[in-house]
Amino acid sequence: SPVIRHLAEQLHVDADAVRGSGPGGRVSRDDVVRAAGARRLTPRARRLIAEHGIDSRELPDARVVTGDDVLRSLTERPTAAPEPSRADTMRRHIAQLITRSWQEIPHYHVTARLDLGTATAALARHNAERPLAERLVIGAVLLSATARAAAAVPGCNGWWRDGGFEQAGAVDLGVVLSLRTGGIVVPTIPLADELTVTQMMSRLSELVQRARQGRLRASDMSEAGITVTNLGDLGAESVAGVIHPPQVVLVGFGSVRDDVWADAGSVAIRPTVVATLAGDHRAIDGVTGSRFLAQLQRAIDQLDPDEVKG
Numbered sequence: 001s002p003v004i005r006h007l008a009e010q011l012h013v014d015a016d017a018v019r020g021s022g023p024g025g026r027v028s029r030d031d032v033v034r035a036a037g038a039r040r041l042t043p044r045a046r047r048l049i050a051e052h053g054i055d056s057r058e059l060p061d062a063r064v065v066t067g068d069d070v071l072r073s074l075t076e077r078p079t080a081a082p083e084p085s086r087a088d089t090m091r092r093h094i095a096q097l098i099t100r101s102w103q104e105i106p107h108y109h110v111t112a113r114l115d116l117g118t119a120t121a122a123l124a125r126h127n128a129e130r131p132l133a134e135r136l137v138i139g140a141v142l143l144s145a146t147a148r149a150a151a152a153v154p155g156c157n158g159w160w161r162d163g164g165f166e167q168a169g170a171v172d173l174g175v176v177l178s179l180r181t182g183g184i185v186v187p188t189i190p191l192a193d194e195l196t197v198t199q200m201m202s203r204l205s206e207l208v209q210r211a212r213q214g215r216l217r218a219s220d221m222s223e224a225g226i227t228v229t230n231l232g233d234l235g236a237e238s239v240a241g242v243i244h245p246p247q248v249v250l251v252g253f254g255s256v257r258d259d260v261w262a263d264a265g266s267v268a269i270r271p272t273v274v275a276t277l278a279g280d281h282r283a284i285d286g287v288t289g290s291r292f293l294a295q296l297q298r299a300i301d302q303l304d305p306d307e308v309k310g
Helices: 002-010 029-035 043-052 067-076 086-104 117-128 138-152 197-212 286-302
Strands: 107-115 158-161 164-167 173-175 226-230 249-253 257-263 266-280
Touching: 002 029, 043 067, 107 257, 107 286, 117 138, 117 266, 117 286, 138 173, 138 197, 138 226, 138 249, 138 286, 249 286, 266 286
Parallel strands: 173 226, 226 249
Antiparallel strands: 107 266, 158 164, 249 266, 257 266
């Protein structure tokens, strides 16, 4: 009967192989229980097994299995591990990448404190004439200056591949962005050295908005030849970063701070920022890294926020 077959399925017994003890060889409930090892399930136990989809083999090895036995087996069942969140998956990916970077790349770091007096004065003049939505921030200046320094010192813009340095054909700048949900992404600003500060500000704002909405495009994630990370907004004085392989340079900026600055025999309080270059010693040495930082200062001083390009 359907009831007997259902019981046989619950007890993992082949109903057709059970020898019946009833009239005409009819199989009874007791016949199925005996075939299952002389174990009997109380009505409540059978109901709980059906409700929770329990495999009867998980139940205790007893002649009579009660509803309480079934409930105990439920509480002792191992719970499935929760699915990893997007942030957890991203952090694991970042951890794997950073581990690879430290294991494969012989890092060195060179640092310089840069004078931002000329740049901040130019930004103040520019922003004074514009509404809030059109104003520029120093971060756009630092990105533009980094891109132009990379164009001037091309040995810092490229990749270490197949045992040698491959110079990039253009300055495509990677920018490390933190996400509100945790983790980071590193989208790319193509041809960054050809952008004005205003254009750089626009590209940066678009990337930040798309990244935080989870709507980055495939073109946003094209390969960069050099990357910038800026933790100044979070209060870090300097950032000795880890290179994103197979790139050979990462530039880190700390917070903008007023500092005592001596220049041409006079002393003044100037806005400054600490820039740190992480270099791959297989591709470039400390001399090249220092040249890059010197060029970075020149680029900052020469940038014009009101520059217009077609």
